[in-house]
Amino acid sequence: AQRVTQPEKLLSVFKGAPVELKCNYSYSGSPELFWYVQYSRQRLQLLLRHISRESIKGFTADLNKGETSFHLKKPFAQEEDSAMYYCALWNNQGGKLIFGQGTELSVKP
Amino acid sequence: DVKVTQSSRYLVKRTGEKVFLECVQDMDHENMFWYRQDPGLGLRLIYFSYDVKMKEKGDIPEGYSVSREKKERFSLILESASTNQTSMYLCAISKAGAGTEAFFGQGTRLTVV
Numbered sequence: 001a002q003r004v005t006q007p008e009k010l011l012s013v014f015k016g017a018p019v020e021l022k023c024n025y026s027y028s029g030s031p032e033l034f035w036y037v038q039y040s041r042q043r044l045q046l047l048l049r050h051i052s053r054e055s056i057k058g059f060t061a062d063l064n065k066g067e068t069s070f071h072l073k074k075p076f077a078q079e080e081d082s083a084m085y086y087c088a089l090w091n092n093q094g095g096k097l098i099f100g101q102g103t104e105l106s107v108k109p
Numbered sequence: 110d111v112k113v114t115q116s117s118r119y120l121v122k123r124t125g126e127k128v129f130l131e132c133v134q135d136m137d138h139e140n141m142f143w144y145r146q147d148p149g150l151g152l153r154l155i156y157f158s159y160d161v162k163m164k165e166k167g168d169i170p171e172g173y174s175v176s177r178e179k180k181e182r183f184s185l186i187l188e189s190a191s192t193n194q195t196s197m198y199l200c201a202i203s204k205a206g207a208g209t210e211a212f213f214g215q216g217t218r219l220t221v222v
Contacts, residue, residue: 009149032208044152044199044213051208086151090208095159096167097142097203097211099152 002027002091004100012106013077021072021103023061023087032090033070035061036099039083047072047085057081077107111136115200115214122221128187130217132200138212139205141183143167143175146197146216158183159205190221 003026013019025031035047048056050063050070061072070087087100116131132141140159144152144167154167156175164175172194176184187194200214 006151034208036211043215044201046210049208049210088211092207094165095140096154096157096165097201098154098168099144101149101151 002089002094002098004087004089004098006085006087006100006103008103009101010104010106012108014108015079016076019072019074019077019081019105019107021085021087021105023070023072023100025068025070025087025089027068027089027091029092031063031065031070032092033061033063034088034090034097035059035070035072036086036088037083038086044086077105079107079109081105082107111202111212113200113202113212113214115198115217117217118215120217120219122187122190122219124191124221126187126190126221128190128219128221130185130187130198130200130219132183132185132214134181134183134202134212136202136212137180138202139180140203140209141177142201142203142211143173143183143185144199144201145169146199152199155185187219190219192221195219195221 033050037047038044112135142157143155158177174186201211203211
């Protein structure tokens, strides 16, 4: 079955520290993976997608097919990065977008 | 600017009531989704639709139904609300095709008492 797993419910770091939010997936085929973010009192929005291979707000994510992972990284966390982060997988076979459980990132001053 | 509008921000309903949650988009996107968002469980897909009058079950369709009579409107129906359906409900849209960006509504916080 297609599944997205985010093992950490909460990740707390200090400003300036590196951040890595973990995401693992199970999918039979070539996955299309995304990170979505929800800031306090805002809508859920796309942060980045693996096919773009871009860096958004200093965040990057690399698809590792061998480890079936798509971890989100940032070398120096900022307080404004505090938010809820969701990893998502597009299921081509079902035509639907599947999300993980979410990780709350808290960046302390 | 993409607009996905959910009809209510907050709703309080009684157990057994029939509840309608409406989602309207102005982007002419083909795909529309309903999720519920619960702490620790993330977003779980209830139903989705890729065309008018088409609907597909998601991962947790029990106790829900949907209607898509027009391309821009996707309704989620709780046939007989129960307390375990208290949740945040999110509507999302995306263009047809694999891996396109999803745009979300502001959410409806439903409380069933």
